[in-house]
Amino acid sequence: MILTNPAAEDVPLPRDNWQRSSWSKAPLRWQLAIVTAVMVAAAVSVMTIVAYWTVSTSLNRTVDSNLTTTAQSVLTRSEDPEFQKEIHRELAVFKNYNPDIQIQFFPPGAAQGIGDDIVLVVEGQVIRGETSMTLRNQGDERVIAMNNPAGSTVVLSQDLGPTYTLVSSLGMVLLIIAGLGTLMAIAAGMVVSTTGLRPVTRLQRAVEHVTATDSLEPIEVHGRDELAQLTRSFNDMLESLDASRRRQTELVADAGHELKTPLTSLRTNIELLMMVSKSPTPNFSSADLHDLEKDVIAQIDELSTLIGDLVDLAREDAKQGEMELVDLEDTMASSLERVRRRRPDVQFTFERAEWFLKGDSFALGRATVNLMDNAAKWSPPNGVVRLSMEPINEHSIHVKVADSGPGIPNDERSKVFERFYRSVQARSMPGSGLGLSIVKQVIERHNGTIEVRDSDDGGTLMQITLPGGSTPEAGQASARIASR
Template identity: 50%
Template sequence: MILRRPAETSLASSNAPGASLAGPWEHSNGWEPRAPLRWRFSLTTGVVVAIVVAVVTLATYATVTALLTARVDMALEEDATSLLGMSMNADSPEELGELVDEYRAFHPRSRTSIEPPQWAFAYGDSIPLGGAFRESGGGIETSIRTIGDERVVVKRHSSGATVALARDMTDTRAMVATLGTVLVTLAAAGILLAIMAGLVVSKAGLRPITRLQRAADYVTQTNDLRPIMVVGTDEMAQLTLSFNEMLAALQETRTRQSQFVADAGHELKTPLTSMRTNIELLMMANQSGNSASIPEEDRRELEKDVIAQMNELSTLIGDLVDLAREDASQKKTEKVELHEIVGTSLSRARRRRPDVDFQVRIEPWILEGDEFSLARAVLNLIDNAAKWSPPSGTVRISMRQINDSTLRLRVDDSGPGIPAEDREKVFERFYRSAEARSMPGSGLGLAIVRQVIERHEGSIRVLDSPDGGARLEALFPGYRGEGEVDSDPGFLNAEDGNERKKIFAERWFNQD
């Protein structure tokens, strides 16, 4: 059958507006906290699986579609190349007609158009011959495109011979559509299975959290800080260990608080009872019509005792407040000049004990910390040394940098010293040795000192002083300040001009 060459046709395409996609649920503020943790885990697992399955499904669909189309293109190109060679060797129109009929017989779903070289007409079906041609080698150009439901391959020789093949893609597209349906069904089933598996896994995985929650509820209801049994070595076991450590810390805090209240009550009771008795005696003596009278000397002694007991009570309350302040949360730190604190504390200690000789060497030192707490600790150290030094005794204070980030503060007294068995106990709250019970004090001063120093990442210990007293040696972190600080001239230029005292002081300040 002889056909005229059809005119070149152009295909128009239009893009329909796409519909907006909605998510599986509308996200609202505060949804996560209200949903159970198990469902949140399951839904999270489902969403992740859905995303992975969707990506895999789309990739599989696109790959299979591309492979099937490539196979059709390859088969059409092979057939078109074979027909092109035969058309160039045909000698008559009848031979071309037989060639077309034979191809249709073996490929019933394909259409064929053959144009011999230098001929003005084509044999076969009407197939558009346009498209983007590419070089295929051997003087042949190839065009591959889709028109409607057909895949069209056109091969054109430089001699003018042209072969066009069009194959119906309906069956291929139906196969791809079936594959897409199967993939979507499998994806939906996989997502449901993932959610169900997430529920099962989350229930098993959250069992230790449930046990931990029951334990926390038990502690809340019964106030019993009993530790929880640890099972395994995984992250939940580590969380349980941390919870048990928290319970132990709470129990220790509770014990310390109870002991602190008991000790404070006991320490407050003694001066209050004594002061109450003395005040009652003074009140009875001042009542009108009372025949009993107190001698003037005894009255003055009673008044002196009341004042001393009030001072003791005031000191005790101040120490308790300082301890409570140190037990509070971490305070804001600032740059503190330790040498200024030592100088100020020394001035206060000299006013309290003018009968004691203070010898001092100060170096500039700066650290990060709480100035009020550090001032209280340093003052307690110097006051403690002054309290235990006898009249005309000596208190030696030395600041010495031992490395780039550490300063040593020594405070030596000339008192009786501290026995080795009591050197750790003196830092305990309310501890007072047998010798100290006759001295004024609350037993809290050195406890405050150690608590402040340790909070500032330092340390303190008790040693023997070279002249038989006690040495309290504290280490402070920080760095050296700028400039120089004048030390107390008293320790080098003694007022009495005693050269031996001067040599001893120099040796004491320069020792390691």
């Protein structure tokens, strides 16, 4: 017995998982706005802190500098004998000019200071001559003590309240600026995200339109940025899908048309055979019955060939097959052996050459078999089909298949590679009209070309141009060159 906890499904997700889930569900516009606001707020905060610290430090240094300069001025003045006679009057004059500074003066050797009452902490070291200057904070005051070589010491104390008030006001202003900057960052993030995502929204609507209507119309491209490039790539995909759909539609329509005729004829012949088998007194002779059975077998063979060609054509449309290094000479030799077994009444000659290329060995074998079968079909009894491999240069080769048949008229040469096309002469012979179409697709997929010419004895010459090399290494290198 398995025990389960009924409340297990109600256990809340961990907080971090919940936050990630909520963030991933938020609209992209809000995500961009929030990220922009956080980044700007962080930048403003750092700038605010740096500005506050810089100004505060600068003000404190200014206070210290002013106190130091003032103390040196007083000590310099104290070297005048008149100053020693009129110390109280001199200090009073100093207070008139510096009302925010308290002053206490120690003549040389004096233990008691003259002037304001300033609490001394470490200033005794200066008075005793142990050090030349001290600087410290006393509550909200800044206290400096300094002596001179004559032994006089001055202690100054300045109230830092106004400075602290100024720094606090500055901090408040910077804080307000930081808050306003964050709000403006949120607004700017919304504007930027809305403007920046407008092409994405347009692309999304186009995708939804394609999904809803099954229409593959291209999307209008605006600008030259990355989103415009994405739109162009999407349009290329739509164009590829549309071409694939058209090929599929044409293949289905053509296949249905081509299958209808042999199926109708086959059905008629089978119905005749059924009538003959059920009739107690058949009106067919043994010869007629034999011809009918032979005709049924021929129609079944025709259907099998047509279906096989359709499968090959569909496979070639899908561009399946692993690309590998192919020995073209070996491929053609294998195809020749297959065709020879089927057509012992035709002679074949083969001029070989070593050649390698990167490609689909199965597809190339099927294409060469189709070419050889086609040449043998049109050659007369005891005719000769001539095969040759003639390198053009280091990276290209001509593969020629020539027959001794009636040839192909010039006005039909551009049509023989069309699907299901059959000339007037070919309609009386077996075939589906797909063989040469498959050949052309295979050759073009391997970056080659095929053209129809006249053979030396008036027949047809199929000339194929393929890339590659005379060694495996050259074949690999040629494939890399063709892919650039």
